[in-house]
Amino acid sequence: MKAVWHSSSRAILLLGLFLFIPAAFVLLGAPIAGTVGVFGFHLGPAARVAVVFAAWLLSISCLLLLQRIHLHSNTELPYLLASYILLTFLIFFGMERLVLLGFRSAGLWPSAHQAGMLHPWIQIASSFLVMGAAIVMLPRIRSIQEGGAAARKEHDRFLAAAESSLDDFYIFDGVPDESGAIVDFRFSYINPNALRRLGATHESLAGKILTEVRPFMITSGLIEKYSEVVRTGKPFVAEVYLDDERIRATWLHVQVVKLGNGIAITSRDITEHRRMLDRIQHMAHHDQLTGLPNRVLLEDRLKQAMLRADREQHRVAIVLIDIDNFKNINDTLGHAQGDAVLTAFAARLRTRLRESDTVARIGGDEFVIVMPGIHRFADVNTCAQHILDSLVDPLAVDGKEVHITVSAGVSIYPDTSQDVEQLLRVADSAMYAVKNKGRNGILTFEENNTDARLTDTPESR
Numbered sequence: 001m002k003a004v005w006h007s008s009s010r011a012i013l014l015l016g017l018f019l020f021i022p023a024a025f026v027l028l029g030a031p032i033a034g035t036v037g038v039f040g041f042h043l044g045p046a047a048r049v050a051v052v053f054a055a056w057l058l059s060i061s062c063l064l065l066l067q068r069i070h071l072h073s074n075t076e077l078p079y080l081l082a083s084y085i086l087l088t089f090l091i092f093f094g095m096e097r098l099v100l101l102g103f104r105s106a107g108l109w110p111s112a113h114q115a116g117m118l119h120p121w122i123q124i125a126s127s128f129l130v131m132g133a134a135i136v137m138l139p140r141i142r143s144i145q146e147g148g149a150a151a152r153k154e155h156d157r158f159l160a161a162a163e164s165s166l167d168d169f170y171i172f173d174g175v176p177d178e179s180g181a182i183v184d185f186r187f188s189y190i191n192p193n194a195l196r197r198l199g200a201t202h203e204s205l206a207g208k209i210l211t212e213v214r215p216f217m218i219t220s221g222l223i224e225k226y227s228e229v230v231r232t233g234k235p236f237v238a239e240v241y242l243d244d245e246r247i248r249a250t251w252l253h254v255q256v257v258k259l260g261n262g263i264a265i266t267s268r269d270i271t272e273h274r275r276m277l278d279r280i281q282h283m284a285h286h287d288q289l290t291g292l293p294n295r296v297l298l299e300d301r302l303k304q305a306m307l308r309a310d311r312e313q314h315r316v317a318i319v320l321i322d323i324d325n326f327k328n329i330n331d332t333l334g335h336a337q338g339d340a341v342l343t344a345f346a347a348r349l350r351t352r353l354r355e356s357d358t359v360a361r362i363g364g365d366e367f368v369i370v371m372p373g374i375h376r377f378a379d380v381n382t383c384a385q386h387i388l389d390s391l392v393d394p395l396a397v398d399g400k401e402v403h404i405t406v407s408a409g410v411s412i413y414p415d416t417s418q419d420v421e422q423l424l425r426v427a428d429s430a431m432y433a434v435k436n437k438g439r440n441g442i443l444t445f446e447e448n449n450t451d452a453r454l455t456d457t458p459e460s461r
Contacts, residue, residue: 168194174261216244290346298360305372320427326365405440
């Protein structure tokens with residue numbers, strides 16, 4: 001044989017041959033008549049039948065064992081054909097001996113002479129019977145063996161794919177309750193990638209109950225989702241955030257499919273992907289310099305505040321703030337220092353607002369504050385004046401003190417406008433009215449306030 005045998009396979013082969021040879025010797029050498037015993041021991045007819053029958057079964061078992069070893073060792077075809085021939089002869093001689101001993105034990109043949117006369121006919125009958133059995137059974141045995149070989153090949157291919165997969169892969173057997181419904185799962189297979197993620201070994205998880213190993217499955221509700229997959233057959237696909245005792249702060253893309261009464265789970269770490277998406281999302285909605293919401297997020301927050309104001313019957317104030325003479329700051333201190341002033345001013349604004357307020361930078365040195373839940377106009381003026389008062393103290397910029405003033409305009413929803421763009425335009429007009437009056441102030445737009453309708457000019461900056 002060309003195949004290379006493992007030491008365990010060689011040991012099984014030697015054991016099979018050791019059992020096969022004496023059993024076949026007893027079977028083929030068993031007496032047909034007379035009082036001659038087996039291996040010198042005088043046995044009665046019934047005992048001889050039992051010995052021959054046991055030897056027959058032992059021989060066939062050993063031969064089947066050798067064939068099983070053959071299938072795992074990829075030996076050549078002649079070995080398999082020899083196995084079939086030996087099996088056929090064993091069946092033939094075994095049936096012959098059993099029939100003769102059976103009749104002899106029953107006393108149907110009074111003498112060995114008569115048994116000897118019928119012996120050829122029994123051999124012919126046995127030959128036809130064995131031939132017919134071989135015609136019927138050998139193709140089926142071959143088909144079963146080929147099916148087993150194909151199944152083993154598929155199993156090997158599955159293992160190769162699962163073991164080399166970059167994804168985590170699990171197979172769980174279902175654990176039913178008293179009513180038969182699947183309520184939990186038992187670890188059946190875990191690929192190396194999954195073991196690394198869990199920081200465990202196969203021996204420590206195999207056969208364990210999922211919720212006992214990972215109680216997080218209960219608190220997160222995932223065990224119910226998995227049970228529903230078995231009950232409905234519908235796959236479960238989701239992005240799941242895990243923060244349990246085994247996996248810390250990890251996003252996983254999980255796909256669960258039904259597998260008999262259990263499930264197969266494929267999961268992939270998408271933590272970095274989610275972080276990248278979060279960064280992109282943050283950059284799309286926030287100012288890169290100050291970290292404040294930009295115009296896109298501001299408009300969304302303002303729309304949400306307006307909807308709540310309609311439901312709860314209150315007002316929303318919009319305060320548009322512009323730093324006075326900011327161009328001079330850039331010209332005298334430089335653009336880097338100007339950016340530092342904007343960052344320090346944004347931080348100062350955050351400390352002066354309520355949790356429900358939103359402050360955004362909409363460009364250059366312009367900032368907008370959204371104040372929901374306003375019930376009186378006096379509240380708006382109080383909040384805006386509080387912001388102006390906070391700028392009395394200079395800003396600390398790279399170890400230097402920078403004094404700034406601001407001009408602010410206020411518009412109120414729904415009193416001064418009904419839409420976002422108009423609210424911002426109205427506040428902008430009020431802010432430029434302050435600049436035209438000398439800067440460093442705040443103005444709330446009113447319909448009869450003509451100064452608040454002044455247009456934006458470069459000189460007013």
